[in-house]
Amino acid sequence: xxxxxxxxxxxxxxxxxxxxxxxxxxxxxxxxxxxxxxxxxxxxxxxxxxxxxxxxxxxxxxxxxxxxxxxxxxxxxxxxxxxxxxxxxxxxxxxxxxxxxxxxxxxxxxxxxxxxxxxxxxxx
Numbered sequence: 558x559x560x561x562x563x564x565x566x567x568x569x570x571x572x573x574x575x576x577x578x579x580x581x582x583x584x585x586x587x588x589x590x591x592x593x594x595x596x597x598x599x600x601x602x603x604x605x606x607x608x609x610x611x612x613x614x615x616x617x618x619x620x621x622x623x624x625x626x627x628x629x630x631x632x633x634x635x636x637x638x639x640x641x642x643x644x645x646x647x648x649x650x651x652x653x654x655x656x657x658x659x660x661x662x663x664x665x666x667x668x669x670x671x672x673x674x675x676x677x678x679x680x681x
Contacts, residue, residue: 559583559670561653566675571645573679577638579653579672587611590656591629591636592668595649595677602652604663606638616661621647645681650674 565577579591592607606627607616615627626639636653654668662668 559655559657561655561670561672563651563653563672563675566651566677568678568680569643571643571679571681573643574639574641575643575677577640577651577653577675577677579636579638581634581636581653581655586657588659590659590661590668591627592654592656592663593627593636593638593651594654594665594668595647595651596674597649600649602665604665605651607656607661607663608636609659609661611659614661616663618663640677643677643679645679647677648679649677651677 560582562580588611590609593605594602595605596602604618608627624642629636652674653672655670656668
């Protein structure tokens with residue numbers, strides 16, 4: 558079992574920044590993928606970014622490239638999502654996910670564990 562706990566959500570103005578954190582615990586193993594997804598009301602869950610735990614290879618959705626940065630702290634077993642130049646359309650519940658395989662993917666069903674989510678609201 559793997560437990561994921563997100564934090565860092567909140568309300569910010571358009572153009573502002575937020576940093577989300579996701580602390581992982583349990584049997585993650587030594588090589589896996591951590592991802593961030595988001596879901597707005599009435600919409601499907603969509604991929605935001607992912608990172609491999611070993612070499613830190615990353616994958617981003619086109620909608621966030623150049624604005625969001627995913628990173629990990631291996632000593633703290635924590636993955637971060639730095640979000641800059643936020644837009645109202647970034648408003649959503651943000652979820653952390655873990656995939657117990659090494660290949661990067663943007664498909665939600667290929668992730669094995671999910672956190673409870675943290676709300677991000679961007680005001681215009």
